[in-house]
Amino acid sequence: MLAWTTASNSDLSAGGSPPGPVDSEGEVLRKLRESPLHTLEALRREFGSIVRFPVGGVPGYLVSDPRLIKQVLETDAAHYRKGRAQRTGTALLGQGLLASEGELHRIRRAQLMPAFGRRHFPGYAPAIARLATEMTDRWSDGDEVRIYPEMRNLSLRIISLIAFDFDPSVGVTSLGNAVADVVGPGNPATALFSDGPASLAGEDRSRVLRARAVIDDFANGIVARWKRNEGRSTPLRDALVGPDPSHPALDDSSIEEEVRTVLIAGHQTLTAALVWSLSLLSRNPPVADQVEREVDEALRTLPIGQFDARRFGYSIAFVHEVLRLYPPVWMLSRKPIDLRPLGGYIIPPEAEIMISPWLVHRDPRNFTHPLDCIPARWESGTEEATFIPFGLGPRGCIAASHSISEVTLVLAIVCHRWSVHLAPGSSPEPIAATTLLARNDGAVTISLRG
Ligand code: HEM
Numbered sequence: 024m025l026a027w028t029t030a031s032n033s034d035l036s037a038g039g040s041p042p043g044p045v046d047s048e049g050e051v052l053r054k055l056r057e058s059p060l061h062t063l064e065a066l067r068r069e070f071g072s073i074v075r076f077p078v079g080g081v082p083g084y085l086v087s088d089p090r091l092i093k094q095v096l097e098t099d100a101a102h103y104r105k106g107r108a109q110r111t112g113t114a115l116l117g118q119g120l121l122a123s124e125g126e127l128h129r130i131r132r133a134q135l136m137p138a139f140g141r142r143h144f145p146g147y148a149p150a151i152a153r154l155a156t157e158m159t160d161r162w163s164d165g166d167e168v169r170i171y172p173e174m175r176n177l178s179l180r181i182i183s184l185i186a187f188d189f190d191p192s193v194g195v196t197s198l199g200n201a202v203a204d205v206v207g208p209g210n211p212a213t214a215l216f217s218d219g220p221a222s223l224a225g226e227d228r229s230r231v232l233r234a235r236a237v238i239d240d241f242a243n244g245i246v247a248r249w250k251r252n253e254g255r256s257t258p259l260r261d262a263l264v265g266p267d268p269s270h271p272a273l274d275d276s277s278i279e280e281e282v283r284t285v286l287i288a289g290h291q292t293l294t295a296a297l298v299w300s301l302s303l304l305s306r307n308p309p310v311a312d313q314v315e316r317e318v319d320e321a322l323r324t325l326p327i328g329q330f331d332a333r334r335f336g337y338s339i340a341f342v343h344e345v346l347r348l349y350p351p352v353w354m355l356s357r358k359p360i361d362l363r364p365l366g367g368y369i370i371p372p373e374a375e376i377m378i379s380p381w382l383v384h385r386d387p388r389n390f391t392h393p394l395d396c397i398p399a400r401w402e403s404g405t406e407e408a409t410f411i412p413f414g415l416g417p418r419g420c421i422a423a424s425h426s427i428s429e430v431t432l433v434l435a436i437v438c439h440r441w442s443v444h445l446a447p448g449s450s451p452e453p454i455a456a457t458t459l460l461a462r463n464d465g466a467v468t469i470s471l472r473g
Contacts, residue, residue, distance in 0.1 A: 040075050041070070041073040041074060041075040041084065041366070041368055042071065042074065042075070043066075043070055043075035043076040044070070044076055048077040048078075051076045051077070052078065052079075052216045055212065055215075055216040056212055056213070056216045059212045059216065059354075059455040060353070060381055060453070060455050063085065063377075063379050063382050064382065064385070067085065067087050067382055067386070072086065072087050072088035072091065073085070073087075073088065073365070073368065078107075078375050078377075079107065079216075081373045081374060081375055082373070082374045082375070083215075083374065083376075084365070084368075084375070084376050085377045086365070086366070086376055086377065086378055087378070087379065087382045088366065089389060089408040089409045091365055092378050092383065092408060092411065093415060093416075094365065095357055095365070095376055095378065096355070096378070096411075096414060096416040096419070097415045097416030097417075099363065100416045100417050100418065102359055102360055102361060103357040103358065103359055103360065103376070104124050104357065104358050105122070105124070105357065105358070106215070106355075106356025106357045106375045106376060106377070107215055107358070107375055116283055116284050116287065117276070117280040117283075118131075118277065119131075119280035119281050119283060119284030120132060120135055120281060120284050120288075121287075121288050128417075129417075131281070132417070132421070134262055134263075134272070134273075135259070135262050135421060136421065137261075137262055138186075138257075138259040138261065138262040139258075139421045139424075139425060140258070141425075143258050143425075144425055144428050145329070147185040147429075148329060148428075148432060149328030149329075150184050150185060150328075151429060151432050151433065152327045152432060152436060153328065154177060154180050154184070155177060155432070155433045156327070156436055158173060158176075158177050159436060159437055159440060162441065164469070164470055164471040165468065165469075165470060166469055167446050167466055167467070168469055169463075170301050170302070170461070170464065170465040170467060171294070171298055171461060171465050172196075172464060174294045174297040174298050174301075175199045175290070176195045176196065176199060177297070177433065178293035178294045178297060179195050179199050179202075179290045180192060180195055181293070181429060182286060182289045182290050182293065183286070185257065186257060186282075186285050186286075187245045187248075187257065187259070187282065188254040188255045188256070188257050189245060189254065201233075201234035201237035201238050202234070202238065202286065202287055202290060202291065203291075203457075204231055204233075204234035205231055205235055206287060206291065206457045207231075207456070208227070208231065209457055210455075210456050210457045211353070211354035211356065211455075211457075212455055215375065215377065238283055238287075239279075239283075241286070242279045242282040242283045243279065245282050246275055246278050249264050249268060249271075249278070250268045250271070252268050259281075259285065263277075263278045263282075264278065288420075288422075289426075291457060291458045292352060292426070292458060293426060293429060294458070295349070295351035295458040295459055295460070296345060296346060296349075296430045297430055297433055298460075298461050299345050299348070299349035299351075299453075299459070299461065299465075300342065301434075301443050301465065302445075302451065302461055302465050303344070303345050303348065303349070303396055304341075304434075304438070304443050305443040305444050305445045305446075305449075305467045306451060307396045310341060310396055310398060311442065313337055314338050314438050315438050315439075315442070315472065317334075317335060317336070317337045317338055318335075318338065318438045318439050320334075321334035321335060322435065322439055327436065327439075330428060330431075330432050332428065332431075337398060338431050338434055338435060339427060340398035340399065340400075340401040341398040342430045342431050342434070343398070343401045343410070343427070344397065344398045344401065346410075346412035346413075346427075347384040347390070347410060347412070348384065348396060349453060350380035350381055350384060350411070350412040351412065351458040351459055352380060352412065352414070352458060353379055353380060353455055353458070353459050354377060354378070354379050354380075354455075355377075355378045355379075355380070355414055356376060356377050356378070357376040357378070358372065358373070358375060358376070359376070378411075380411045380412055381459075383409060383411055384409075384412075390409065413426075439472075440471065440472055441471065442470050442472055443467040443469055444467060444468045445467060445468075446463070446466035446467050446468045448466065449461070449462065449463050449465065449466050450462045450463065
């Protein structure tokens with residue numbers, strides 16, 4: 024149990040500040056860096072739904088009341104920008120959708136939105152099914168499978184194939200390593216909870232620059248293929264280049280920014296969702312039995328690449344439960360652009376607002392038995408402000424509905440043939456890196472289903 028030195032509102036400021044610890048900034052940040060998730064939980068438990076403490080020399084506000092979160096992310100979204108954790112992580116994306124702000128963001132989002140419409144998913148399903156089947160075909164009964172590298176390669180290939188019509192099968196591991204190296208320093212636990220501005224030196228800096236070059240080469244290659252009109256068109260290419268590659272809808276560097284954005288925003292999150300899906304199944308045999316029954320029934324009559332969401336109701340509910348218990352993006356951050364009222368307090372423009380889906384999803388005021396995996400809780404629909412794995416509002420994930428279908432389809436292919444069991448040394452305790460990672464690469468042992 025973490026101990027805090029506490030202060031009441033009136034101790035902190037005459038104007039009335041939210042409560043928070045009066046430990047030194049260094050002490051609070053040390054706890055947040057060493058054990059971010061437990062420390063956030065302890066802060067919420069001790070001080071309530073809006074907690075103030077300094078981060079990197081500015082006031083930080085940890086907000087976990089769903090009403091206030093909706094206000095920041097949705098109702099008052101025009102008054103906020105991305106905060107430090109996300110700005111650092113997205114520095115390499117230029118003005119790509121994840122990082123751009125204001126009017127440019129609004130225009131780009133409208134431009135890209137059609138590429139992520141639900142209607143495209145049936146066209147993607149056969150490719151996803153093929154790649155997932157190739158992966159499981161390499162497994163043998165009794166194997167210990169390190170899910171993280173498997174799922175990272177799979178999600179990179181899925182995203183690249185459906186978004187860019189390019190399968191980076193041979194270079195997939197070095198591309199995955201490059202993305203991890205580049206976004207690593209944007210990890211909220213280091214970017215937000217460091218003592219000062221995050222900067223890289225020496226070997227770290229050279230590694231990030233080398234990684235950045237790998238990603239730039241990849242993005243340049245995709246844009247060059249598109250401009251030569253090579254390969255098949257994809258909805259993303261249609262949105263970014265348009266029908267005539269000699270007169271593209273955007274200039275080359277903007278197209279590249281969006282290619283990098285989709286690659287980076289998509290694959291780490293998708294990887295984490297897949298890893299935690301298998302990890303959670305391995306720890307919940309009755310839930311796994313029910314997923315397997317549903318998948319067997321659906322695939323008795325459906326061809327494997329023909330995804331029909333109506334046949335996978337329980338599996339989709341399970342995926343919601345995965346994203347609730349292990350939200351890949353465990354921390355969002357925002358900065359107000361002007362003095363902002365929030366929860367009865369006035370938040371100054373230099374402040375960092377921190378919103379943790381992890382905290383919101385595990386709060387007993389939002390979900391009954393919050394630590395248990397209960398897919399049935401989703402049968403009556405979703406409570407939008409208490410379920411925020413994709414964020415909310417105008418900056419919410421553009422690929423939310425695709426992502427749920429993608430994870431469900433990969434799960435169906437895995438569970439149709441394999442049962443997953445917790446491997447020795449695996450632990451459900453996540454590592455709060457850029458996304459939530461599993462210890463021991465989320466290893467599971469697998470057995471062929473009879
Ligand atoms: C389970 C998988 C995923 C999760 C949990 C997830 C989560 C998120 C979250 C939380 C945000 C909002 C960040 C904020 O408000 O600051 C976001 C934004 C975004 N995501 Fe996802 N994401 C997932 C998959 C994907 C995929 C597969 C793609 C692309 C292929 C993608 C592309 C994007 C983009 C472009 C944005 C920026 C949207 C904007 O600012 O307008 N995401 N995602």
